[in-house]
Amino acid sequence: MKSPTPDAADRKDASRRDALRYGALAAAGVGASAGGWAWLSYLGVHPVPTGPGYGPDPGLLDPPRQPWPRALTKLQQTTLAAAMDTVLPGDARHPAPSVLGLPAFFAEWLSAPYPDQVADRALILPMIDSLGRAGLAAKSSDARRQALEAIEQEAAFKRFVALTAGAYYTTARGAELIGFVGNAPSDRFAGPPAAVLARIDAAVDNLKISS
Numbered sequence: 001m002k003s004p005t006p007d008a009a010d011r012k013d014a015s016r017r018d019a020l021r022y023g024a025l026a027a028a029g030v031g032a033s034a035g036g037w038a039w040l041s042y043l044g045v046h047p048v049p050t051g052p053g054y055g056p057d058p059g060l061l062d063p064p065r066q067p068w069p070r071a072l073t074k075l076q077q078t079t080l081a082a083a084m085d086t087v088l089p090g091d092a093r094h095p096a097p098s099v100l101g102l103p104a105f106f107a108e109w110l111s112a113p114y115p116d117q118v119a120d121r122a123l124i125l126p127m128i129d130s131l132g133r134a135g136l137a138a139k140s141s142d143a144r145r146q147a148l149e150a151i152e153q154e155a156a157f158k159r160f161v162a163l164t165a166g167a168y169y170t171t172a173r174g175a176e177l178i179g180f181v182g183n184a185p186s187d188r189f190a191g192p193p194a195a196v197l198a199r200i201d202a203a204v205d206n207l208k209i210s211s
Contacts (some may be wrong), residue, residue, distance in 0.1 A: 127156040
């Protein structure tokens with residue numbers, strides 16, 4: 001599954017299609033329930049409806065230009081970018097989340113009509129609005145960190161961090177950084193590495209299970 005590689009002219013916003021793909025991947029990565037699975041409907045996973053519904057899902061294999069209206073203001077998106085770049089600051093090896101297109105992911109996730117995304121919008125956007133009024137994006141990196149440390153125990157911030165990490169490590173670069181090769185084609189499987197098997201054997205031995 002292709003992930004975006006933003007060029008210099010569009011570094012801070014992934015394409016609409018790529019942002020929707022982030023949503024599908026992150027839904028699995030952060031443990032979303034019914035609303036998250038709705039993102040995966042194009043894979044043939046269809047939860048049984050339990051309520052009045054929100055209408056048919058858009059075709060995410062070839063999504064329309066506007067599968068749903070983006071609900072975030074420019075200030076909210078700028079504040080989100082500043083917050084996620086503070087949670088996962090970039091360096092020479094690790095691109096900042098805003099460089100990998102995560103603001104576009106959040107714009108889609110928090111605008112989507114599914115139950116989990118609606119709940120996340122109600123939880124996260126008040127926090128983002130508060131940070132925006134405090135001018136988070138204009139603060140120094142140290143001041144940003146202090147502002148987020150002051151709310152790190154709040155449910156909204158914890159959910160924001162989980163979504164940021166889940167989306168980051170489903171990008172092509174994020175997957176590379178953690179050594180994930182599940183999306184890479186291979187013509188053979190050599191089995192688990194010997195070092196992994198040795199660790200499993202040691203863990204089993206420690207259980208002292210009799211045969």
